[in-house]
Amino acid sequence: MIDTLSFTLNGKSIRLDVDGERPxxxxxxxxxxxxxxxxxxGEGYCGACTVLVNGEPTRSCGYPVKNAAGKSVVTIExxxxxxxxxxxxEAFVKHEAMQCGYCTPGMILEAVGLLAKNPQPSAxxxxxxxxxxxxxxxxxxxxxxxxxxxxxxxxxxxx
Amino acid sequence: MNDEKYPVDPLDExxxxxxxxxxDFLKLVSGGxxxxxxxxxxxxxQEPARFQAGRxxxxxxxxxxxxxxxxxxxxxxxxxxxxxxxxxxALPLMLAEELxxxxxxxxxxxxxxxxxxxxxxxxxxxxxxxxGPALRAAAAEARVVLVELASEKLxxxxxxxxxxxxxxxxxxxxxxxxxxxxxxxxxKIERHAQVKPGLKPPSEMKVMGKPVMRRDxxxxxxxxxxxxxxxxxxxxxYARVLRPPAHGAKMTRLDASAAEKTPGARVVQDxxxxxxxxxxxxxxxxxxxxxxxxxxLPPSDLNDKNIYDHLAxxxxxxxxxxxxxxxxxxxxxxAFKVEEQYLNAYVAxxxxxxxxxxxxxEGDNATAYASTQAPFRLKDExxxxxxxxxxxxxxxxPYVGGGFGGKTRNTQAVQAARLAQIxxxxxxxxxxxxxxxFYDTFRPAAVVNIASGVSSAGKIVFWNYEVLWAGERSSExxxxxxxxxxxxxxxxGGGGGAAAGGHPFDVGAWRAPASNTNTFAxxxxxxxxxxxxxxxxxxxxxxxxxxxxxxxxxxTAAEKFGWKPAKAPSRxxxxxxxxxxxxxxxxxxxxxxxxxxxxxxQVKRVACAQDSGLAVNPDGATLQxxxxxxMGLGYTLTEEMHFTGRKLxxxxxxxxxxxRFSWMPKIETVLVNSPEVPITGGGExxxxxxxSVVANAVFDATGARLLELPMTPARVKTALKGI
Numbered sequence: 001m002i003d004t005l006s007f008t009l010n011g012k013s014i015r016l017d018v019d020g021e022r023p024x025x026x027x028x029x030x031x032x033x034x035x036x037x038x039x040x041x042g043e044g045y046c047g048a049c050t051v052l053v054n055g056e057p058t059r060s061c062g063y064p065v066k067n068a069a070g071k072s073v074v075t076i077e078x079x080x081x082x083x084x085x086x087x088x089x090e091a092f093v094k095h096e097a098m099q100c101g102y103c104t105p106g107m108i109l110e111a112v113g114l115l116a117k118n119p120q121p122s123a124x125x126x127x128x129x130x131x132x133x134x135x136x137x138x139x140x141x142x143x144x145x146x147x148x149x150x151x152x153x154x155x156x157x158x159x
Numbered sequence: 160m161n162d163e164k165y166p167v168d169p170l171d172e173x174x175x176x177x178x179x180x181x182x183d184f185l186k187l188v189s190g191g192x193x194x195x196x197x198x199x200x201x202x203x204x205q206e207p208a209r210f211q212a213g214r215x216x217x218x219x220x221x222x223x224x225x226x227x228x229x230x231x232x233x234x235x236x237x238x239x240x241x242x243x244x245x246x247x248x249a250l251p252l253m254l255a256e257e258l259x260x261x262x263x264x265x266x267x268x269x270x271x272x273x274x275x276x277x278x279x280x281x282x283x284x285x286x287x288x289x290x291g292p293a294l295r296a297a298a299a300e301a302r303v304v305l306v307e308l309a310s311e312k313l314x315x316x317x318x319x320x321x322x323x324x325x326x327x328x329x330x331x332x333x334x335x336x337x338x339x340x341x342x343x344x345x346x347k348i349e350r351h352a353q354v355k356p357g358l359k360p361p362s363e364m365k366v367m368g369k370p371v372m373r374r375d376x377x378x379x380x381x382x383x384x385x386x387x388x389x390x391x392x393x394x395x396x397y398a399r400v401l402r403p404p405a406h407g408a409k410m411t412r413l414d415a416s417a418a419e420k421t422p423g424a425r426v427v428q429d430x431x432x433x434x435x436x437x438x439x440x441x442x443x444x445x446x447x448x449x450x451x452x453x454x455x456l457p458p459s460d461l462n463d464k465n466i467y468d469h470l471a472x473x474x475x476x477x478x479x480x481x482x483x484x485x486x487x488x489x490x491x492x493x494a495f496k497v498e499e500q501y502l503n504a505y506v507a508x509x510x511x512x513x514x515x516x517x518x519x520x521e522g523d524n525a526t527a528y529a530s531t532q533a534p535f536r537l538k539d540e541x542x543x544x545x546x547x548x549x550x551x552x553x554x555x556x557p558y559v560g561g562g563f564g565g566k567t568r569n570t571q572a573v574q575a576a577r578l579a580q581i582x583x584x585x586x587x588x589x590x591x592x593x594x595x596x597f598y599d600t601f602r603p604a605a606v607v608n609i610a611s612g613v614s615s616a617g618k619i620v621f622w623n624y625e626v627l628w629a630g631e632r633s634s635e636x637x638x639x640x641x642x643x644x645x646x647x648x649x650x651x652g653g654g655g656g657a658a659a660g661g662h663p664f665d666v667g668a669w670r671a672p673a674s675n676t677n678t679f680a681x682x683x684x685x686x687x688x689x690x691x692x693x694x695x696x697x698x699x700x701x702x703x704x705x706x707x708x709x710x711x712x713x714x715t716a717a718e719k720f721g722w723k724p725a726k727a728p729s730r731x732x733x734x735x736x737x738x739x740x741x742x743x744x745x746x747x748x749x750x751x752x753x754x755x756x757x758x759x760x761q762v763k764r765v766a767c768a769q770d771s772g773l774a775v776n777p778d779g780a781t782l783q784x785x786x787x788x789x790m791g792l793g794y795t796l797t798e799e800m801h802f803t804g805r806k807l808x809x810x811x812x813x814x815x816x817x818x819r820f821s822w823m824p825k826i827e828t829v830l831v832n833s834p835e836v837p838i839t840g841g842g843e844x845x846x847x848x849x850x851s852v853v854a855n856a857v858f859d860a861t862g863a864r865l866l867e868l869p870m871t872p873a874r875v876k877t878a879l880k881g882i
Contacts, residue, residue, distance in 0.1 A: 022441050030441075034382075040592070043812075079381075085380065096373045098373075099242075099786055128820075136511050136561050136790065136817060137243050141826055
């Protein structure tokens with residue numbers, strides 16, 4: 001059934017005619033052309049599809065798009081401000097916290113959500129916060145360093 | 160230059176490759192200085208004749224390594240691909256070093272089958288080791304050409320000129336100079352790379368060996384990096400393919416009527432390929448779920464428990480890959496003998512990106528974007544599937560979301576090509592996670608039998624080694640053993656799969672193929688002997704090694720770790736292991752904690768020393784070591800494919816457990832240089848010590864010897880009971 005849904009996507013209001021039961025992941029990637037959000041496992045185990053919904057890290061592969069109605073959705077494409085990277089992105093680049101990069105957008109958004117709630121996390125907080133995100137290349141040590149560094153940067157808790 | 164072979168303007172004779180606009184093509188091949196390699200040249204990339212013949216409209220030598228453009232920018236062409244292991248960053252350093260240009264002025268094109276030199280595939284840590292020297296030779300050749308051109312232009316003899324920073328200048332009058340851009344201006348010069356001595360020795364290197372940042376980091380942190388699934392063609396349909404319930408299952412009935420009722424969905428059956436296509440991938444997937452099919456399952460009483468008995472019985476005849484002395488004589492010298500059997504399970508590649516491809520077919524031409532480690536092989540496979548000449552297929556490489564050996568097989572792209580031809584529209588195939596596990600070519604389950612003996616002086620006096628099904632790599636031991644024999648029975652590639660009657664499903668190359676199995680067995684067994692001899696395991700290795708590079712990495716890792724000699728089990732939970740992987744020497748020490756109640760192992764820290772001759776980009780090399788250690792924890796502790804008959808039970812990450820943040824040990828890496836030897840690879844070596852270094856540390860912690868990977872809590876508890 002086609003619904004007309006309104007929500008905020010990366011700071012802009014959008015209206016969309018879409019079957020509300022479809023997963024947010026595929027609506028983002030296909031209908032809206034935002035391919036930074038990745039498909040990894042389709043069942044919420046890996047975290048590659050993580051986006052922020054009202055600031056909360058959310059697995060978009062199992063999230064019906066109708067649930068986003070009236071809310072604010074932020075994807076990896078929406079983190080930059082006036083051409084400047086979000087501190088978490090900047091820290092990921094600086095620490096080379098990626099190899100293949102496929103899990104990176106989901107990790108970054110989870111970290112942004114984490115820092116918004118806990119601006120000065122310990123290494124253990126970061127490990128716990130990211131533990132449900134899988135990375136096959138094994139960049140975990142770099143990711144933890146990057147999130148620690150981001151926490152020290154100005155504006156990291158902004159989402 | 161041979162004018163007959165290289166027409167003045169090749170564009171008069173050859174058209175642009177399919178998929179490239181004529182303008183792109185002109186920009187890439189016209190003007191400037193281009194260095195090719197000769198296809199007959201042994202140094203370069205084993206191009207089979209059939210590929211040469213398949214080039215059709217393009218000259219068979221259209222294999223440029225690099226081009227110096229009229230704007231002074233250099234383009235590097237490589238058939239290798241970026242899987243995350245960093246060639247995008249490291250290869251420009253090698254080119255910049257020999258060409259004498261700033262590395263920032265080097266652009267790189269990877270894996271484009273119309274533009275890049277043929278390459279068998281990106282695997283086996285070959286990019287730096289095998290492609291690197293060829294690339295450096297091409298760059299050195301280009302530098303010679305530029306200096307010759309500068310000599311003409313400046314009226315200064317060649318021996319008075321020097322190349323530096325993208326320019327050539329008079330050594331005695333530095334103000335007399337000309338830039339590469341000026342030299343390339345209005346020129347069209349083609350040269351062939353010659354295998355010549357004179358590549359720079361490490362002492363003269365200014366670029367290689369210095370750390371640089373990943374070039375792809377920003378794209379990957381902003382979501383701009385495009386993977387195969389991110390490629391869109393107008394009118395493209397998304398396909399989801401039907402997966403049988405077990406390998407070897409035969410379909411007896413298909414009912415797609417419910418799926419066909421989904422508005423906009425199209426069901427295609429083409430022989431064994433059944434797919435649902437739709438303009439939205441999730442709608443295609445939902446429709447696919449409505450396809451009903453019955454199957455006859457193949458008879459098989461194999462499972463993940465009895466597989467080792469089966470493999471031992473079914474193993475092919477062996478061949479001795481190394482032997483020396485006389486095992487009977489060796490046995491007479493032994494004060495004690497040890498005999499053990501080591502096992503490891505089937506392991507999945509499980510890259511985060513599932514196999515994905517987008518193919519557009521127009522008439523007899525096809526353009527493909529695919530997550531593959533072997534674009535040139537794929538080109539051929541698509542051509543065969545579509546029954547078109549190979550030169551009509553253009554494979555373009557997006558970023559690949561991890562490979563680890565699993566993306567050397569390209570079934571998904573062939574599926575996309577077949578579907579695109581049938582429906583007359585571009586088609587994207589993305590495998591589900593279950594498809595990814597199901598169609599994977601697993602690391603083979605394997606069995607290693609070792610019998611050995613040690614003299615009263617603590618010297619290993621004989622070594623009788625047999626590896627079943629894993630393969631040869633790293634099977635040959637490197638200790639100083641007078642009487643030894645290594646037999647290999649079965650390989651991971653070449654008929655080791657289901658068809659050969661060994662494995663119930665296909666197997667293939669998994670990061671550092673065979674080496675993980677062989678190293679786990681050998682280095683565990685060395686520790687078994689050390690413990691029985693009552694000698695510290697580092698000391699025991701040093702007593703039995705005479706290879707200086709191996710001893711150096713071993714000492715370096717032990718020192719970094721803070722190893723204090725003690726015989727095992729010392730209850731400290733310390734382990735050590737060393738190995739060679741295709742010429743790279745690698746040693747690791749680890750500390751573990753074992754929960755005696757639950758059997759859970761926590762690896763607390765790992766110190767690793769690697770000698771790959773020279774690390775071209777030390778930053779990238781360190782990242783590879785860390786990644787190997789983290790990934791290696793998986794096959795060591797949890798990863799294992801469960802199955803009954805030819806049906807797989809682990810089809811997602813709920814039961815197939817990958818390493819997580821909470822497993823993360825403290826990792827310390829030391830890169831050791833050996834400037835006098837050729838540079839070897841670093842994408843795989845550090846993973847191969849993980850099974851043994853952890854098993855040895857568990858023994859040191861508890862006195863329990865784990866002989867089977869993965870060391871799950873259940874297996875640890877069983878082993879603890881057996882002490």
